[in-house]
Amino acid sequence: MNLTHTQLQLLSTLLGGMNKKASLAVLSHLFFTPAGENIILTATDLEIDFFWPIPVSKSPGLHSSTSLTTPVSCPIAWFLKIARSVPKGGHLEVRAEGPTVHLLPSKGPSVRSPERSIKIQEAPPFSTTGLTRGGWISSSTTAAMVKAMPFISTDETRYVLNGVLLQQDGHIVATDGRRLAHSPTPDTRLPEDIIVPTRFVQPLAALTAVQSRSNVWLNGKDPCAEAPHGQSAGMMLIQAGTLLARMKVIEGNYPNWRQVVPQDFNTIVTFREGFMDDYAALLRTSTRAKETKVKLSLLPGRKLQATLYTDSGTTFSETLGDPLDAGTHASRELYAMAFNAHFFRDTLNFSGLNLRLSDASSPAIGGTPDSAQTVLMPMRVNAAVAA
Secondary structure, eight states: OEEEHHHHHHHHHHHHTSOTTOSSGGGGEEEEEEETTEEEEEEEOSSEEEEEEEEOOOOTTOOGGGSOOSOEEEEHHHHHHHHTTSOTTOEEEEEEETTEEEEEESSSOOEEOSSOOOOGGGSOOOOOTTOOEEEEEEHHHHHHHHHTGGGSOOOTTSGGGSEEEEOTTSOEEEEOSSEEEEEOOSSOBOSSOEEEEHHHHHHHHHHHTTSSEEEEEEOSOOTTTSOOOSOOOOEEEEEETTEEEEEEOBOSOOOOGGGGSOOOOSEEEEEOTTHHHHHHHHHTTOSOGGGEEEEEEEOGGGEEEEEEEEEOSSSOEEEEEEEEEEEEEEOSSOOEEEEEHHHHHHHHHHHOSEEEESSTTSOEEEEOTTSOEEEEOOBOOOTTTOO
């Protein structure tokens, strides 16, 4: 069979979301199972799995001894290495040589699996049992979820924050406790709110990119059928053409994020067009990413200045380059405030080129309430650069 570059991209994204430390070999293998005119591709790590029938495509003159007539498998990590090397417009031919998979890229040498096939009977079966509560999700929603990924917490002790909250109406939220991003998105309707784990956000986006809106089913009880008590779904099923994929969702109650979004402000900061390009170029010169801050100074004449510096304490700071002309402000008071430089970049990338401020120590608000919006906590301005 032949896999096109488009199919390989989707397959690579799905496989890339699987656990890299599977405890069993069968959980780290990709299976090819002949079924009439199709070859069914399956893989699972018990938290994400898929079932993808693909029409058989044989190369001219291919002998039956090398075609896929019996189920075979190969290691996912090995397959990904080859699949990701296939250039745009190319394809990957998959053959079976006895119990071993052989890959023939359209450009490049052929390679043979380092491991023999595992029997398909040893793999957990793909099942849709219990996934009966339907809805749909749009590619606009999943694109916003990908954009919000920098805001997701990586603290494993804050389990419910280790993903993106996807509300019934398509509103998405991500936070790590120091910054927050949220945005309404169109054309999504779900039976209830769910939390999509970080490593499944990209696969979900790849699946929904196949069409503008994809069907989704959840398991669990209908919260309207009885007194609601938190989230009842633990698994989500997505359909993208002939491909079906299941993903485990995070079970738990997401914090009331709306109460941490400030409503009052007295200062509007507007960054100039082209500022982010200059800012990103300067940020790349920093060799101490975690210690890099940006100081925003509200100056007379409505001028706004951004200074990047690395901070190693109260007595030592190293300024990166010259201060940047950042844009304008509308404030009666003149003061300076500092932010983590990378968090600040992510904030403007998500919600746009404006901030609303109250004072030097209160959270900054990016964007507008009816579209993409962010909240960013300030940091102490180092005395060495406060002047």
